[in-house]
Every structure is written in structure tokens, then in C-alpha cells.
């Protein structure tokens with residue numbers, strides 16, 4: 006089979022055996038791409054077309070695609086280890102636990118490892134309830150925390166929850182950024198307040214100045230646990246190693262995932278402050294995970310943190326984020342009928358288009374221009390841009406040029422299908 010046939014077969018089988026409607030939506034957004042080669046900020050599809058990856062599995066590739074240093078660390082670990090016996094201590098878990106305690110702020114100290122972000126959020130909520138012996142969990146509208154039991158109950162989008170009622174009891178939601186609403190919802194039954202410092206899936210909503218410090222103060226007053234979900238914002242994405250650092254706030258519990266696995270091996274962690282360790286003293290086997298904290302994952306996590314620190318990727322995220330913002334300002338001036346607003350922090354950026362149709366149409370156009378980017382689930386008028394933190398200024402300019410070309414096509418009325426988008430230039434495969 007040649008590349009074209011292999012791609013057609015894969016897309017056909019995906020639609021037949023995995024998810025037919027998803028296959029159609031991806032097709033219409035120009036994202037029916039089968040990833041082949043992956044390197045740095047780029048992926049190549051089976052037919053050799055290259056794309057700058059601005060999706061990165063929502064921030065899973067902070068160190069780039071198939072970063073050679075992380076691949077080498079995983080290969081070396083494979084030479085002598087496997088997942089390990091989860092019930093035993095291991096050097097990998099011990100080393101990664103220590104390193105996470107070193108790089109997280111304040112007295113965040115203990116780590117509970119997992120294999121998915123949802124699992125991490127579930128444990129964070131269990132810990133808040135178990136430690137405080139209180140039932141109530143407050144989360145935010147449009148927040149995103151995964152699809153497992155407790156996490157799904159906290160998620161801020163009704164559509165994800167609707168088929169599964171009844172959800173967990175004692176979950177309450179408040180508008181993100183509204184301290185008054187949070188204060189009104191909090192009481193002496195509140196175990197924890199869970200939120201993202203920058204809502205990702207919710208549409209790149211950055212916590213307003215002073216908000217996270219206000220949440221901290223309200224939690225302190227009520228004796229509730231502040232849980233920051235840094236699964237997407239962590240590991241340099243917003244210009245500091247963790248987003249809570251720019252807010253000058255230390256949460257009681259922090260969830261970490263995605264980029265901890267270097268884009269190669271699933272591993273997540275819940276890091277929590279020293280006093281909460283008492284709960285584990287009483288309940289050392291209260292949360293178990295066969296794949297959580299696998300020795301291979303720990304090796305990858307340690308190599309990823311080393312690469313982030315040695316190459317100052319948080320600093321690069323800050324600098325490249327500023328370059329993007331300057332470019333967005335120019336694009337907004339040029340295409341006010343397409344680009345309404347832009348926002349973000351570091352390389353966690355969002356473009357607010359004029360209407361809901363423009364997210365899918367821009368995804369389609371950008372793919373034609375060699376960039377993959379997705380609109381958000383909560384709001385199709387918002388596009389997320391989250392390239393690897395290794396991106397260089399020339400690559401930022403390449404993405405900005407692709408946005409320029411795509412917005413020009415949208416302003417001229419192009420749609421998502423090849424027919425509607427007629428006249429666009431055919432991209433030649435690059436190798």
C-alpha cells in the first residue's frame with residue numbers, strides 16, 4: 006500500500022471501528038491527518054506534508070515531539086526496567102517525588118502518581134475530602150478536569166455530564182474569576198475549591214489579577230483545600246514553571262499531567278502540602294494505581310524536568326508568547342471582522358473569532374497553510390494555540406504567516422470543505 010492508500014484505510018477503519026462522527030468532524034475541520042514523522046515543533050502526515058503542531062494534545066509536548074533527550078532516557082530505562090510493581094517503593098518514584106518537591110513552590114511536598122489527568126483530579130478531590138472530612142467541592146463554570154468519576158462531577162460543561170446523571174453529590178459550580186460568587190458558595194462544609202489557573206478547554210480564560218490570591222485567602226478562612234489543576238498549565242506552559250507562581254500563590258494540592266510524560270509515556274502526579282501527608286499516614290493504601298508512577302514513566306518525567314530546566318523553556322514560552330501577542334495585535338488590526346480578541350499567558354494562547362463557524366473554518370484553513378490548531382470544545386469561536394515550548398522565533402513567524410493567510414481566506418468567505426474553500430493554494434508535500 007502506498008501512503009495515500011494507507012491513509013485512506015486508516016481513516017476508513019477509524020470511522021468503522023472507532024468513532025464515525027469524530028471521523029466526520031475531523032474531516033470537515035481539515036484535520037483528518039494521520040501523523041507519521043514527529044520532530045520538534047512539527048509533525049508530518051503519511052503523505053509527507055508538514056505541519057507546525059499548535060495542538061500538542063493540549064500541552065502534552067512542552068519539550069517538543071519525540072525530543073531526542075527524552076527518547077534516549079526512555080530507551081535507557083527500557084534496557085533495564087519495566088513498569089515496576091506498583092505496590093513497592095522504587096528509585097524512580099523516589100527520585101521523581103523529590104524532584105517534584107524541589108521544583109514546585111512553597112511546601113508542596115508529597116506526590117501521588119497516576120496514569121491519567123482524570124485520575125489525578127479524582128485523587129485530589131479524594132484527598133481534600135479525606136483530609137478535611139467535609140463533603141463539598143466547588144469548581145468553576147467552563148472548567149475542565151477530565152472524564153473520570155469525581156473529575157466529571159467537577160467539570161464545568163453540562164454536555165459532558167448530561168448522559169450520566171446522577172453525578173457525585175455535593176459538587177457546586179461558580180463563575181470563574183468571580184470572588185464574590187465563590188465567597189457566597191463557601192461554608193464550613195467546603196472540602197476544596199478546584200480550578201485551572203488558565204481555563205484551557207473553557208476558552209483560554211486567564212485568572213484575573215488577584216483572583217487566585219483571593220481564592221487562597223477564602224480557602225484559608227474556610228479551612229478548605231485550594232486545588233489547582235495545572236495539568237495543562239504546568240511545566241512552563243504559561244512562562245513560569247507553574248502558573249501559580251505568577252500569581253504568587255501556593256495551593257494545597259496541585260494536579261500535574263500531560264507534559265510530565267514528555268509526550269512519550271503516560272504519568273501524572275498530585276503534589277500536596279506537607280500537612281496533608283497526615284492523611285496518607287492514616288491511610289497509606291487509600292489510592293492505588295497499577296500504571297501510576299511506573300518506573301519507565303518516572304524516568305521520562307525526570308528527563309523532561311531536566312530538559313525544561315536546562316533549556317529554560319518557561320523563559321522561552323514567555324518570550325515567544327510575547328512575539329505571538331505582537332503578531333496577533335497586527336492581525337486584529339488587519340482582519341477585525343475575523344479576529345475579535347486574543348488572550349493568554351506564555352504559550353497558552355487563545356484567539357476569539359467573530360462567530361462560532363470561524364473556529365472550524367480556521368482549523369481547516371490553517372491545516373492548508375501547514376499549521377494544526379483546534380477550536381475549544383466549550384466555545385467553537387475560540388481557537389487554542391499551544392505549540393511546543395521549544396518553538397523558535399522563525400517558527401512563531403511561520404505560524405503568524407499561516408494565520409494571516411487563513412484569516413484572509415475567511416475574510417473572503419471560505420468555508421471548511423475543499424469546495425467552499427475553492428481557490429486555495431495546493432500545498433506541496435515537504436520532507
Ligand SMILES: Cc1ncc(COP(=O)(O)O)c(C=O)c1O
Pocket residue numbers: 063121122123124126149150151152201205206234235236237262263
Ligand atoms: C486542566 C486539565 N485537567 C485534567 C485533564 C484530564 O487529563 P486526562 O485527559 O489525562 O485524563 C485535562 C486534559 O485535557 C486538562 O486539560
